[in-house]
Amino acid sequence: MTVDVSPTDIAGRLAEIQARIDAACEAAQRPAGSVRLLPVTKTVSEPLIRAAHAAGCRWFGENKVQEAQAKAEAMADLAADWCVIGHLQTNKARHVVQFAAELHSLDSVRLAEELDRRLQSAGRSLRVLIQVNTSGEASKSGLAPEEVPDFLQAISACQSLAVAGFMTLALPSEDDALVRACFQSLAQVRERARQDGPAHWRYDELSMGMSGDFELAIAEGATIVRLGTSIFGARD
Ligand SMILES: *Cc1c(COP(=O)(O)O)cnc(C)c1O
Numbered sequence: 001m002t003v004d005v006s007p008t009d010i011a012g013r014l015a016e017i018q019a020r021i022d023a024a025c026e027a028a029q030r031p032a033g034s035v036r037l038l039p040v041t042k043t044v045s046e047p048l049i050r051a052a053h054a055a056g057c058r059w060f061g062e063n064k065v066q067e068a069q070a071k072a073e074a075m076a077d078l079a080a081d082w083c084v085i086g087h088l089q090t091n092k093a094r095h096v097v098q099f100a101a102e103l104h105s106l107d108s109v110r111l112a113e114e115l116d117r118r119l120q121s122a123g124r125s126l127r128v129l130i131q132v133n134t135s136g137e138a139s140k141s142g143l144a145p146e147e148v149p150d151f152l153q154a155i156s157a158c159q160s161l162a163v164a165g166f167m168t169l170a171l172p173s174e175d176d177a178l179v180r181a182c183f184q185s186l187a188q189v190r191e192r193a194r195q196d197g198p199a200h201w202r203y204d205e206l207s208m209g210m211s212g213d214f215e216l217a218i219a220e221g222a223t224i225v226r227l228g229t230s231i232f233g234a235r236d
Contacts, residue, residue: 005233007051013231014039014055021225024218035218038083038207040228042067043235046074052231053078061085061104061226065095072099085167085207085226087131087141090114102127104167104207104226107142112155119160127164129207132189134182135171142168148189149196156198163198165205165223166190170213179213183220 005013014037022032040061041049049060049071062068063086072082081101088096088105093114096103106112106128119126130151133142143151148166155161166189170182186208193203209217211230218225229235 005048007047010048010051010231011055014052014057017227017230020215021218024215028219030218035222036224038085038224038226039231040085040210040226041071041232042086042228044228044232046071048232049075050078053080059083059101063087065092065100069095069099094118096126097122097124100126102129102164104129105131105141106161106163107131109151109154112158112161116155116158116160125160125162127162129165129167129205130163131167132186134168134185134189137171140169145185145189149192152193152197152201156200163201163203165203165207166193167205167207169210170208170217172212176216179216180220183208183217183222187221 017037021035021037025032025035038059038061039052039057042063059081061083062071065084065088068082068084082099083102083104084096084100085104088111090111093111096115097118103126115126130148131142132145132148133140134145166186168182168186170179173179186206190203190206197203205223206221207224207226209222209225211227214225214227
């Protein structure tokens with residue numbers, strides 16, 4: 001549940017956020033429209049999500065797969081795409097295959113192989129981003145940056161996975177330099193993948209930046225920013 005924000009506020013809040021994204025693009029001399037806003041709807045009520053859809057949002061991010069699936073089913077009439085952005089246990093891979101358009105938190109070979117197997121049976125593919133732990137915090141999931149090249153080779157035969165790029169959460173810090181270093185690390189991971197990663201994938205996406213740090217992420221090349229509280233209000 002969120003507090004303080006009502007459905008009638010959502011369009012205005014989205015417009016404010018979009019203006020900040022546009023300004024950050026301009027400051028970074030990046031084209032307008034080069035950053036996509038992914039609204040993060042964890043714990044957000046259906047009326048607020050519907051208001052966001054009515055205001056033009058066509059995809060939503062959730063960190064828990066079952067909550068995401070329940071919402072996708074409850075709001076199937078919206079024809080929105082749902083992205084799973086939180087850590088996924090291998091035994092929940094089948095849920096992702098049932099409804100998700102994109103997974104931002106691929107972080108193990110076992111999970112990749114399980115997804116690939118189930119996607120092949122279902123006759124579909126899945127866009128995936130590889131989660132990288134750029135802050136080094138033990139509490140965060142994701143591969144260490146230096147593990148990514150071998151990981152890409154290890155999953156290169158997973159034909160139903162469309163590896164589209166990389167995702168990270170920055171260090172929660174007041175020190176902009178430390179936050180930026182996380183985003184720079186993800187951009188370097190992508191550079192390396194472009195040079196020597198499996199050539200059948202394009203590594204275009206950098207999913208980085210949340211409500212507290214998305215402008216820094218845009219300055220460092222984010223293509224997707226994942227925003228929850230700045231749109232929907234504080235979570236309980
Ligand atoms: C909750 C969440 C977000 C959004 O965080 P806010 O600070 O509310 O913008 C982004 N990414 C992930 C992985 C999340 O779990």
